[in-house]
Amino acid sequence: MIHTDVFAKLLGVLEAIQARSATPTRLSLGAAASVVALTIVLRYLTAKQPKLITDYAKVARKVNDNGAEVDEWDFIIVGGGTAGCVLASRLSEDPNLRVLLIEAGGSSKDIGISKIPVAFAKLMRTQWDYNFYTEPQQHAGNKKKYWPRAKLLGGCSAMNAMMAQYGAPSDFDEWALISGDQSWSWNNFSKYIRKFEKYTPDSRFPHVDPLLRGANGPVEIKYSPHIWPGAQAFVEASINVGIPFSPDFCTTKGTKGTNKAMMYIDSKSTRVTTESAYLTDDVLARPNLKVVTHARVSKVLFDISDGTPRATGVEFASKSHMDKVGPEFRARATKEVIVCGGTIHSPQILMLSGIGPAAQLSRHNIPIVLDAPSVGANLMDHPSVNLRFREKTGTTFHHLTPHSLNSTRLLIRDLLRYKLWGTGPLASNVGESVAFFRSDDQALFPPAEYNNNLEDANSGPDAPDIEIIMCAGAVRAHTIPLGPKFQAYQMIVILLRPTSKGSLFLKSADPWDDPLMDPSYLETKHDVDVLVRGIRAAIKIAHTAPMTSVTDVDAIHHPELDHHISSLSDAELADIVRDRVETLYHPVGTCSMGAGGVVDSELRVKGTQGLRVCDASVFPKLVSGHPTGAVIATAEKLADIIKAHYA
Known part of the structure; x- marks a missing residue:
């Protein structure tokens, strides 16, 4: 370890360089490199020892320790993802409740690139990503589709594009109708959104009413200090084609429309995750909360002596870098087990525990605890299609993947x-501006030109079913840059309310085997038709002022670009949709609420006691936008439900 006086000297050098940088004198390249290098060293030296547990004997007992007393907890939370971190923090606020959180990954606080907004895709296809692939998609070229899911505390809030938009109010009214519980309606549920929010007003966006936003929550939300000129041009062009300006997507005033997107970032433009917001050092110091990392729960344990299965604990283990599974540990829950594994792992854990479709459990020789046919069903996702156009102003983020001395x-x-200042392109999430609209909007799709027989799959008349995200760069296959030859931007066309539904199945009884995921993309004609309309709208925006100053129309014949598609027929665009469709990273529904679902309106697994699920898998329908906020609010709501129950 470096000596204290050496540390002090390094700190002094960094402070001197940073002080000099505050003057009008521009830093030399060498000084800039010194700042970066010293910052990395100092960050390492000043890092606090983690309060996370990898010695599982501190919180549990080995399964084969005959006669050993099993550690007891009031609540065991399975999965430290977006919802799990919220619940662990809120439930442990009561010092009389002992809470154990078990996460398969590690902390994102240790991963520098996870904190930089523009670098979110750098976490994909790494050890911090589960690197899932779907089953071959029958209606989408029979291709397997890549599904990134974060293997980190904070879950996908640590890896996504940080879009702070929650859907339409009528989405939650629809949840209330499906669940039979008005506490899920927008008027009642939105208080949990305001509870987690800490919105920072921005003088550049005076249309946002701070009184409608939360101000004291743990999750900081603000606009990026960086605005790419193409993002502003997109908003203005969207208005010019007939999409109204939205003052704030996150209130009843602005569900449809176009504007810049707010982000989950703090005052230093650092990503905010549910780990950073809820598992602070003070929270981790609570004696009644323990957080286990790098451990996978293999099953929930049950007592079935009185006929109704009661969750009593869990078994979990870890896997070495050599792919060797370590010993199984067992922990007991005296009150409840709460599964927060996400849309993929929550149904898998239930099925491995004996709760799921009986035929599927029998196929894998898993003892049936409860025949629950809905586990793994109702899988929904937001399908998207990327369109790429050459950009002629030279202001994209092309240089962030350096390919020359100048870049x-x-x-x-x-x-x-x-x-130094938390500004510039690195403070951007790339997709800075968005547009939400309906496929039956006659201003965009005049009846004389478009068939209006599309099924209305929306939750209400003010809810959109198409989103377009404008990106200051272009990639292939989620993460692969187009190359150094030219600058390009990308529009992502998203179907917000698909009618296609898929399922998730077990591959085997081995908890280390990924389940089989089939979202059944584009199974319905409706989904293809709406995406085609979204493409038509994107083309119109790209060729409307002031986007005409951004789009290089002379690049019409480049094979990696899409300038030519304006001349294609709907049938030809449908072929493009089927060929290119990808995930927007929003799978939901595999443990859904509702009369025919897996959980009731208080997220209790039907037919059991002491077992709940809390994550996006409980969503009965997709929200018309980005689900992270709805997941956080759902966890806040469940925390209140549980606290009231055990008060």
């Missing part, structure tokens, strides 16, 4: 801007 110089400049 490397620009990258170093922007790294320094971000480190």
Whole structure:
């Protein structure tokens, strides 16, 4: 370990360099490099020892320790994802409740790139990603589709694009109708959104009413300090084609429309996750909360002596870098087990525990605890299609993947801007502006030109079913840049209310085997038709002022670009949809609420005692937008339900 006086000298050097950078004198390249290097060293030296547990004997007992007393907890939370971190923090606020949180991954606080907004895709296809692939999609070219899901505390809030938009109010009214419980309606549920929010007003966006937003919650929300000129041009062009300006997507005033997107970032433009917001050092210091990492729960344990299965605990283990599974540990829950594994792992854990479709459990020789046919059913996702256009102003984020001496110089400049002031392209999530609209909007799709026989799959008349995200760069297959030859931007066309539904199945009884995921993309004609309309709208926006100053129309014949598609027929666009469709990373529904679902309106697994599920898998329908906020609010709501029950 480095000596204290050496540390002090390093700190003094960094402070001197940073002080000099505050003057009008521009930093030299060498000084910039020194700042970055010293910052990395100091960050390592000042990092506090983690309060996370990998010695499982501190919280549980080995399964084969005959006669050993099993550690008891009031609540065991299975999965430290977006919802799990919220519940662990809120439930442990009561010092009389002992809470154990078990997470398969580690902390995102240790991963520098996870904190930088523009770098979110750098976590994909890494050890921090489950790297799922779907089953071959019968209606989408028979291709397997890549599904990134974060293997980290905070879950996908640590890896997504940080879009702070929650859907339409009528989405939650629909949940209330399906669940038979008005506490899920927008008027009642939205208080939990305001509870977690800490919105920072921005003078550049005076249309946002701070009185309608939360101000004291743990999750910071604000606009990025960086605005790419193309993002502003997109908003203005969207207005010019007939999409209204939205003052705030997150209130009843602005569900449909176009504007910049708010982000889950703090005052330093650092990503905010549910780990960073809810599992602070003070929270982790609570003696009644323990957080286990790098451990996978293999099953929930039950007592079935009185006929109704009661959850009594869990078994879990870890896997070494050599792919060797370690010993199984067992922990007991005296009150409840709450499964927060996400849309993929929550149904898998239930089925491995004996709760699921009886035929499927029998196929894998899993003892049936409860025949629950809905477990793994109702799988829904937001399908998307990427469109790429050449950009002629030279202002995209092309240089952030350096390919020349000049682009490397620009990258170093922007790294320094971000480190010192939290500004520049690194403070952006790439997709800075968005548009939400309906496929039956006659201003965009005149009846004389478009067939209006599309099924209305929306939750209400003010809910959109199409979203377009404008991106300051273009990639292939989620993460692969187009290359150094030219600058390009990308529009992501998203179907918000698909009518296609899929299922999730077990591959085997081995908890380390990924389940089989089949979202059944584009099974219905409706889904293809709406995406085709979304593409038509994107083309119109790309060729409407002021986007005409951004789009290079002379690149019409480039094979990696889409300038030519404006001349294609609907049938040809439908072929493009089937060929290119990908996930927008929003799977939901595999443990859904509702009369025919898995959980009731208080998220209790039907037919059991002491077992709940809390994550996006309980959503009975997709929200018309981005689900992270709805997941956080759902966890806040459940925390209140549980506290009231055990008060």
